[in-house]
Amino acid sequence: MSVGDAVISVKDMTMAYGRRVIQRDLTFEVQRGDIFVIMGGSGCGKSSLLKHLLGLLSPASGDIYYGEQSFTRASTLERDRLRQRWGITYQSGGLISAMTLAQNVALPLEQYSDFDARTIRDIVALKLALVGLDGYQTYMPSEISGGMRKRAALARAIALDPDILFFDEPSAGLDPISSRRLDDLILQIKESTGATVVMVTHELPSIFAIANNSIYLDAGTQRLIDRGNPAWLREHSENAVVRQFLNRAGDAHE
Amino acid sequence: MTADTPQAVLQAPQQSLVLSGDWRAATVPDLARAIAPYPSSQPLTVDLNGVSAWDSRLTAQLLGLERRIAPATLDLIGAEDDQRKLLELARSVPLHVPPQQTRRAVLNLDGLRASLAQLGDGLLDSLAFLGAVLTASAKSLAGRGGMRQRELMSACYLAGPNALGIITLTSVLVGMILAYLGAAQLQQFGAAIYVADLVAVGMLREMGALMTAVVMAGRTGAAYAAQLSTMQGNEEIDAIRTLGINPMEFLVVPRVLALVAMMPLLVIFADALGIFGGAIVAGGMGVTPLQYMSQLNSAVSTDHFVIGLIKAFVFAVLIATAGCRAGMNAGRNSAAVGRATTDAVVTSVIYLIVADAAINILCQQLGY
DSSP: OOTTEEEEEEEEEEETTEEEEEEEEEEEEETTTTEEEEESSSSSHHHHHHHHHTTOOOOSEEEEEEETEEEEEEOHHHHHHHHTTTEEEEEEEEEOTTTTTHHHHHHHHHHHHHOOHHHHHHHHHHHHHHTTTTTTTTGGGGGGGGGHHHHHHHHHTTTTSSEEEEEEEEETTTOOHHHHHHHHHHHHHHHHOEEEEEEEOOHHHHHHHHEEEEEEEEEETEEEEESSHHHHHHHHSOHHHHHHHTTTOOOOOO | TTSOOOEEEEEETTTTTEEOOOOOOOOOOOHHHHHSSSOOOSSSSEEEEEEEEEEEEHHHHHHHHHHHHHOOOOOEEOHHHHHHHHHHHHHHHHHOOOOOOOOOOSSSSHHHHEEEEEEEEHHHHHHHHHHHHHHHHHHHHHHHHSSSSHEEEEEHHHTTTTGGHHHHHHHHHHHHHHHHHHHHHHHGGTGGGHHHHHHHHHHIIIIIHHHHHHHIIIIIIHHHHHHEEEEEHTTTTHHHTTTTOOHIIIIIIIHHHHHHHHHHHHHHHHHHHHHHHHHHHHHTTTTHHHHHHHHHHHHOOOOHHHHHHHHHHHHHHHHHHHHHHHHHHHOOOOOHHHHHHHHHHHHHHHHHHHHHHHHHHHHHHTTO
């Protein structure tokens, strides 16, 4: 296994809820600067895998490494230190509903940096401007649309200039145009900050538009059945299921 | 100063700001202060050639600078591609100007009038809600509403048997407190035996219903408010409504009926335990259980008992409607859940005390 530039390495990880196994023996690496997509049909364990990567769930066996450091065996303190370098956008945004957008974006800055109030206010304005929401500082999450909430959540995720950005279904529930805009935004932010992006999605247009690496989890066999650039996998995957998924084809329609 | 210290130098003749050093340092110069001597709304050039490293703070300051001198433009020299790209992305969507909100003065007559009007509205709203609950309840009791039998049973279980533990604790203690209160006075006259009268009348008429109601307001009323407001936030109530089900009948009626059915039973239970608590204290003062019982026999009349039950019924309606109203009218965020719960408990305690006083005055006037 190459030590190389792997930002995240998952080794022989098995995920299970109690005795129900979701996926077994997952082994893969995410390289620095990748836009890495976790694909698979509904119920295959995509979101569970993300929760394992984030440390919200613990693997039944196996390990996750960030760089050289084991995450599974890390102490709470070490985990928190790693987490400071991440930005996470949850499926429905995860904005704290009792706080304004500015307070939401400022939260990680106040928690982890010792910038003064003015600098924080400037950075909040910049991050909101980056997602096209400057001027919405005083709005509550309930006062803006779903698409804006997702962008605001992205602004909070990039507040601390993270090394790794995690997305759980970023474009789910958005119209095609907003979804496309969000994809572009992720690409631009990734290019200008050099962050690594890990994303769970089954939106095909998003996958082809931005991903350069991926894994496919199969619900039936509970295994990782293919990996690589999705655009390449669409034509060349040796696995019929993966080709069907990426070509939006099912047996029934043919 | 080392070469790495972040610096911002304004070079007036060229009208440009020259930056240098490592801008990731703990403290960085304030660009706004650096250009202070420079006439604003004039185009400005920022030379970034000397900047060795930077983070978001620099980009944030550049954006702020640009907004400050607008409509004049900010020109970047020597910016790395990603720095320039980031700034371009930031200005791609124009600044949103939120509509001006009028600021309300802290103390003025209009404000006072408005809050009084709000109080009146709240009262009217409560009445309207009570009316809606009554009609929906009547419909449900006639078997034509959207209420589910199972909902009613589980609500009854939560409002009744589940509360027995805490009611046991409070009513035994209240009975003992009443007994101690009376004992101190009555012993002076050698009339310790009348402790039984005091405890029995006190529990049956007043404290049994009131203490149970206060406990249930904190316990069940708050739970109703919290649950319904969370459902409001999750769009569950919207879903129920659009499924063609009246949320009043589906959610509120079973809760109100459950509390109305369970409260009188809890009050009877509390009465018995309170009298028992009084007996413990009386025993300590030399009143035997037999004497206590026989004294009770002469002291207790059905009037006291019935008045207590009427209070229980009224209190149950007040607590359940206050809790459900707070939940159904809640906003859609997490702070709203807290507000709804507070609102439910505060409103029901106020209603309880007012209603208790009203019933007592009524009984006094009618001679019961």
